[in-house]
Amino acid sequence: MDMFSVLTDALIITIISFLPFEEAARTSVLSRRWRDLWRSTANIEFDERFFVRDNVAVETQRVQRLEFINFIRCWPHEDTAELILRRFMLRMSKPCEFKCDVQMCISFAISRDVEVLELDFSDPTWDENDMENHEPEFDLPMQIGLPALESLTLFACSFNPALLINLRSLKHVSFGWIAVRMSTLNDLLRNSTCLESLRLKKCWNLEHLSIFERDLALKTLVIDNCNFHQECFAVEAPNLRSFKYSGSVGNFELLFTRHLEEAELDFGSESEFDESGGELLQTLLSSLDCARVLKVCSYILQVVPTGEEPLRMQSPLNVRHLILNTALHRDEYWGIAFFLKSCPFLETLTLQMSPPRIFPDYQPPFQFDPSRFWSGNIERLYRCVLRTLKVVEVKGFQGTVNETRLLRYLLYNGRAMQELKLYLSNEADGHGGDRSVYFQRAVFVMGFPKASPNAHVMII
Amino acid sequence: MSSSPPPSSAAASPSCPKKMIALRSSDGETFEIEEAAALQSKTLENMIDEDCAGTPIPLPNVTGKILAKVVEFCSKHAEPGVDDESLRAWDAEFVNVEQATVFDYILAANFLEIPTLLNLTCNVVADMIRGKTPDEIRKFFNIKSIFSPEEEEEVRRENHWAFE
Numbered sequence: 001m002d003m004f005s006v007l008t009d010a011l012i013i014t015i016i017s018f019l020p021f022e023e024a025a026r027t028s029v030l031s032r033r034w035r036d037l038w039r040s041t042a043n044i045e046f047d048e049r050f051f052v053r054d055n056v057a058v059e060t061q062r063v064q065r066l067e068f069i070n071f072i073r074c075w076p077h078e079d080t081a082e083l084i085l086r087r088f089m090l091r092m093s094k095p096c097e098f099k100c101d102v103q104m105c106i107s108f109a110i111s112r113d114v115e116v117l118e119l120d121f122s123d124p125t126w127d128e129n130d131m132e133n134h135e136p137e138f139d140l141p142m143q144i145g146l147p148a149l150e151s152l153t154l155f156a157c158s159f160n161p162a163l164l165i166n167l168r169s170l171k172h173v174s175f176g177w178i179a180v181r182m183s184t185l186n187d188l189l190r191n192s193t194c195l196e197s198l199r200l201k202k203c204w205n206l207e208h209l210s211i212f213e214r215d216l217a218l219k220t221l222v223i224d225n226c227n228f229h230q231e232c233f234a235v236e237a238p239n240l241r242s243f244k245y246s247g248s249v250g251n252f253e254l255l256f257t258r259h260l261e262e263a264e265l266d267f268g269s270e271s272e273f274d275e276s277g278g279e280l281l282q283t284l285l286s287s288l289d290c291a292r293v294l295k296v297c298s299y300i301l302q303v304v305p306t307g308e309e310p311l312r313m314q315s316p317l318n319v320r321h322l323i324l325n326t327a328l329h330r331d332e333y334w335g336i337a338f339f340l341k342s343c344p345f346l347e348t349l350t351l352q353m354s355p356p357r358i359f360p361d362y363q364p365p366f367q368f369d370p371s372r373f374w375s376g377n378i379e380r381l382y383r384c385v386l387r388t389l390k391v392v393e394v395k396g397f398q399g400t401v402n403e404t405r406l407l408r409y410l411l412y413n414g415r416a417m418q419e420l421k422l423y424l425s426n427e428a429d430g431h432g433g434d435r436s437v438y439f440q441r442a443v444f445v446m447g448f449p450k451a452s453p454n455a456h457v458m459i460i
Numbered sequence: 461m462s463s464s465p466p467p468s469s470a471a472a473s474p475s476c477p478k479k480m481i482a483l484r485s486s487d488g489e490t491f492e493i494e495e496a497a498a499l500q501s502k503t504l505e506n507m508i509d510e511d512c513a514g515t516p517i518p519l520p521n522v523t524g525k526i527l528a529k530v531v532e533f534c535s536k537h538a539e540p541g542v543d544d545e546s547l548r549a550w551d552a553e554f555v556n557v558e559q560a561t562v563f564d565y566i567l568a569a570n571f572l573e574i575p576t577l578l579n580l581t582c583n584v585v586a587d588m589i590r591g592k593t594p595d596e597i598r599k600f601f602n603i604k605s606i607f608s609p610e611e612e613e614e615v616r617r618e619n620h621w622a623f624e
Contacts, residue, residue, distance in 0.1 A: 003601040018586030025622035031605045
């Protein structure tokens with residue numbers, strides 16, 4: 001018996017509303033009953049990228065774009081009281097070419113009292129790493145009367161800051177590719193007292209970051225490659241659980257509490273080795289010392305040992321899961337050792353293999369022989385390796401000498417090890433290596449001597 | 461010592477006896493539920509207001525087996541001081557049941573207008589649909605496609621962008 005035969009159409013629509021828009025559309029083909037139900041979904045995503053492919057000629061793209069606009073224009077607009085619209089997302093580049101349609105979409109969403117509104121007018125051809133400031137593609141009308149709005153995302157869409165005053169139920173805000181002033185952010189934090197997450201991506205015009213609202217409810221703060229006049233970040237957020245920062249190294253004064261669960265730092269945009277940067281990084285890390293999950297980049301691995309204490313943090317970190325964005329090359333060895341020594345409770349280590357970041361003027365804290373660094377001298381016997389490390393994951397495993405050196409060391413000394421998961425890389429390594437070669441090398445790793453009788457190696 | 465039943469909108473304090481509501485399932489079983497828990501259901505909330513004191517509220521659309529679980533759910537969600545994470549874990553366990561039971565929960569949650577339970581259970585079914593091909597979905601839920609091949613082709617063409 002068809003399980004859905006006991007449900008009304010309205011209930012099926014409620015279920016469909018939990019699906020991403022594309023999947024919802026695919027239910028149209030399940031049976032006659034399902035053919036049009038998906039069009040009543042409470043979760044609408046008008047995404048240009050469903051229609052416009054990036055690997056076709058410009059002329060074809062123009063045709064595909066028109067098809068997308070037509071799709072929007074034909075969308076049922078009846079205002080039936082029962083038809084709830086919870087989320088409305090519109091993503092298209094160059095909205096100025098279809099201004100009326102965009103305005104109609106926004107009015108449509110507002111008239112239905114959406115809880116989640118996402119407008120993304122960024123252009124996929126914009127370079128993610130380019131800090132160039134793009135003019136906003138669209139200007140949001142002054143009044144959006146949505147007192148019940150819980151989540152607002154505006155990318156490449158400017159707005160009048162006064163608009164935020166009435167949005168007191170806001171819990172999630174995401175701004176991208178626009179100019180924002182610190183005063184706007186402060187107003188937002190002051191007015192929307194329920195705000196739980198704030199994300200800033202590729203924003204500019206910020207003088208610095210200074211967040212000191214009393215009783216800040218904020219749980220998530222993400223700063224993604226923004227342009228600040230001054231790289232000063234002073235944040236007091238007693239309820240913060242998640243902090244992610246990518247951009248340049250700056251002056252961090254972070255007052256978080258033991259609620260902090262995860263922290264991610266990515267200084268990949270730094271291009272020079274800063275031999276005095278270690279102190280600053282160590283101070284930054286100690287303000288994040290409660291985090292259970294910590295992700296750091298290659299720059300940190302190379303620079304952190306240049307502080308006064310090159311071997312470990314002055315006070316241990318609480319980290320249980322450490323994620324390293326690394327190539328495991330020798331310039332990173334001291335940094336990796338630094339973190340192993342500073343995380344005495346570490347249970348899971350994830351190595352996200354990425355292309356090496358080489359700084360021509362890198363200086364190690366001590367002279368050393370890379371081939372013997374991980375050979376299990378007494379200095380390399382860290383508490384976490386000996387006692388607590390249970391799971392090691394390698395994402396993008398290719399079986400290079402660097403990878404096998406470290407893995408041999410971890411298996412040889414890891415008395416608590418339970419799992420070593422090798423996720424094979426799908427990319428060619430430029431020397432004739434491919435997935436089958438990586439597989440062979442992974443099998444080789446399986447044969448390494450293991451301190452823990454329970455340790456077993458999985459190849460994925 | 462006697463204490464009068466607290467007004468229906470106030471939370472019961474430890475020294476006052478909590479007001480219990482009686483419910484009767486379609487197959488004649490009776491269940492008791494605390495008022496605070498019963499208020500999770502808009503249907504029950506309306507019925508309590510126009511209450512004929514004490515007689516069990518008949519729920520002809522819900523069997524005893526399902527009503528017992530619904531009472532459990534509402535009681536758990538009315539408990540004070542449970543943190544978000546534990547409640548989420550409890551909910552996950554609650555819906556860790558066979559397919560047909562999830563559908564029974566959906567119907568009960570719909571009839572009794574319990575938004576938290578309705579969202580939870582509908583999301584579970586959506587999870588069962590997510591990531592599957594149309595054929596896999598049909599097989600999983602035993603949906604008979606009465607489309608002719610031409611009709612199906614037409615629908616696929618109509619929504620081609622979703623299938624590419």
